[in-house]
Amino acid sequence: MITRMMVNSAVFVELADVQDSCTGVGISRRRMCERLKEVLNLREALDPCEVEQLVDYCFRSVVHKESTANFLTEIADKVKHRKPSDIDAGEIINIDEFSVACSSIEKVKFATIVTLFDADRQRTSLERLFTPYMFKRYIRHSHKLDRASLDLSSNAMSGSPQNKSSHNSGLESSGRVSTRLSCLSASEPMTMEEEKFAHI
Secondary structure: OHHHHHHHHHHHHHHOOEEEOOOEEEEOHHHHHHHHHHHOOOOOOOOHHHHHHHHHHHHHHHHOOOOOOOHHHHHHHHHHOOOOOOOOOOOOEOHHHHHHHHOOOOOOOHHHHHHHOOOOOOOOHHHHHHOOHHHHHHHHHHHHHHHHHHHHHHHHHHOOHHHHHHHHHHHHHOHHHHHHHHHHHOOOOOOHHHHHHHOO
8 A cells, every 4th residue: 555655646746736835736626637638538428518527526526535425515515506616726636635535445544554653642452452563663663763853852952061961862872863863954855846846
């Protein structure tokens, strides 16, 4: 599932055509329409107006996470007299919405994976009982690293010599923590999204 999500994220970068400070990187309705028209080019069953309706419906379903099989949503739309074309010009499909839509047929949902690896989440007794041992080790290690990085960042902000000495001793006692913090402090390479829009 994760490798498929990596592939989907690469596809998202290729499809993304919008980037600004407010909405971020995303896929516009115009790009979805462009791609769907290419896909449906050889099918004569739908005229241009019907294709536009299809784009509106699908775009809104992804952005607002509306299920096409949700009967209550369909009824609510009819009651509100909501037109399919009433889409905000600034609306885009962001990478989270794209990932959720791509993983909608997975047996394990995207949100479930994120929740499983959330070390700060309170776990029930049954979950703790049935969680595999190796998975527990990963969660504990992640939780320790998060706490260590938070402590060190707060010490760095305070700027007191005593905090700096304890900060240095903490780094020496844990090679893994120092490696992680050096990675965080170092200048990170550009992401795929940044590389793409840097060339535009």
